Amino acid sequence: MSIRSVESTRLRRTHLPERAPLIGMSVRDADLSLRLNGTGHGLLDTTHFDTVRFAPPAWALPTFATAAGDGEQAYTAYRGNGGVRAICAASISTLMGIDVDPERNLAMTTGTQGGLFATLSALVDHGDVVALADPEYLFVERMLRFLGAEVVRVPMVDSPDGPQLDLDALETVSRNGIRLLLTSNPNNPTGAVFTAATIAGLARLAVRDDFLVVVDQLYCRLVYDNAVFTHLAAEPGMAERTVTMLGGSKTESLSGYRVGAVVAGAAVIDAIEQMMAMSCLRAPAYAQHVMTRWLVDDHEFVADRVLELQAIQKTTVEALRSVPGLRVEPGAGTAYLWPDVSALGISDVEVARVLQDEAGVVVSPGYQFGPSGIGRFRICYAREEISWNAALDRMTTALTAVAEAGR
Structure with missing residues (x-):
């Protein structure tokens, strides 16, 4: 007797079976075939930052320990400790x-990921049309499918300032009515920073066509060469229309503390609080206190980190460009690169498998980030330099062999 699948229909939607014509299987099956479950399996895992080489600030652990030593802090307000929010609100302002x-x-949320899921769960109904940048952070579309949204992808277009959101395509979509747009700035995975003109154009469309914008700004302080960063919420008419995700998980390596922040209008925050109360009960009790030092005592720390990461970015780009047919452009922010391997003649699934088997390196295959990611992969170069240079040698050797075999 067969047993009915234990997975709910809404969970099965997150497998993205509609991507099969592009990659030969569902996104879930592709992930399983590459063992992409977050463990790394003893390989060098470039799907995340190295928090050993790039450790948190010296004040992070003592601040957490002080909070954890006070049992009164265990049960915080659902949306976060009032004192913590007062300090963070001043810094964020x-x-x-x-x-x-x-x-x-x-x-204050259980990481930016938890904040994002709480936000979308609070705002999106089954059948709502949601515009999503393409490419975009891998879990966003899965969340939206889980919620039953109709996802419409908005492409990025090349520009002298790097990939930018295609405002003409967005206008076409928004005229037909959308609940919200979701994007990241700087963009994950491309590393692109949206120009002031892109942000202003996005704001005009949101006001004119009356939709919300959820923008993940987790990397807004990790920008290179003094790139100008424009905050969408500060644009005319956008304070109440923008939901901004912030945190120190990447810039300050606070990932393991699982704490983030959501900034939005009062009605949106009220709705998010209700979702948090049901899903995680309350903000992370002790970890949220680390955020009182974020944006306050970390300016020199972040400035030094940006310089270090930019140096590794340069080395990484130079190495990857030695592979015949591989194209890669450095982003203006984040610690990601988004190489194009489509000219090598094999899929991004196969490239990811080659890099695992031949180079001992785990990468994020491009299909995870949207249809435009087919033929690409994402790597995080926030790694210890000596081992990373050795890994780059293995990667370029493996990819060069692929390129030469395809000639």
């Missing part, structure tokens, strides 16, 4: 150039 009320406009 300075960062973004808007007035953030700690009681009305801010929630």
